[in-house]
Amino acid sequence: MKSIRFIIVSLVLTLALAAFGQKKVSVLGDSYSTFGGAVQPETNLCWYNGPDSGWDKNNDVKELDQMWWDILCKQNGWVMERNNSYSGSTVSCTGYSKKDYSDRAFITRVLNLGNPDIILVFGGTNDSWAKAPVGEYKYADWTKNDLYSFRPAFAYMIHHLKEAYPRAQIYNITNSQLSDAVTQSMDTICRRYGITNVRLHDIDKQMGHPSQAGMKAIAAQVSAAINARP
DSSP states (O other), X not given: OHHHHXXXXXXXXXXXXXXXXXXXXXXXXXXXXXXXXXXXXXTSOOSTTSTTOGGGTTOOOOSGGGSHHHHHHHHHTOEEEEEEEOTTOOSSSBOGGGOBOTTTOHHHHTTOSOSXXXXXXXXXXXXXXXXXXXXXXXXXXXXXXXXXXXXHHHHHHHHHHHHHOTTSEEEEEEOTTOOHHHHHHHHHHHXXXXXXXXXXXXXXXXXXXXXXXXXXXXXXXXXXXXXXXX
């Protein structure tokens, strides 16, 4: 009887320690990271499995476990802390048709990521597609007007991520097939802040969004970059 109790207690302690030791991951993203019912706040617009869903858009991603971040977490034994992704959102406050996207911009959502060990930022796609102003590099003393341009807004975002989550490892993910200006700007600013920038390549897409194959490729490339870090 004592041996059985010992085994049970040991098993419970092992599971508790394993759970305690799991890394918590938060995602700050756009439509590529949305899935209806799996974003916080729940009011965020979703492209996958949402009102603006990929169900009728000839995209074969239909289930949560096909999302790049779910694949990534399961492969590495991590848990999702918070997925604050918003379909169509830009890093800066300039959206499509030059509309004001301050309500959904990455820089607006930057402080709503919980208490993560790892932060994965996956944006810039809509800034590129919407042809938002690129602006000049600026690393301090941002004005409200500055934040309507990509470079100062991206730097503002990284600065505040590092400030708000000093113990978290932060990774930026750069989509394939973006404008040179957006791609190079993220590279330059990430180097300035000492942030790993994962530049994606060969991502299969349907309706401009990752397919199942594309999601697997994203997970594999991000996992390789994170696990290569000393």
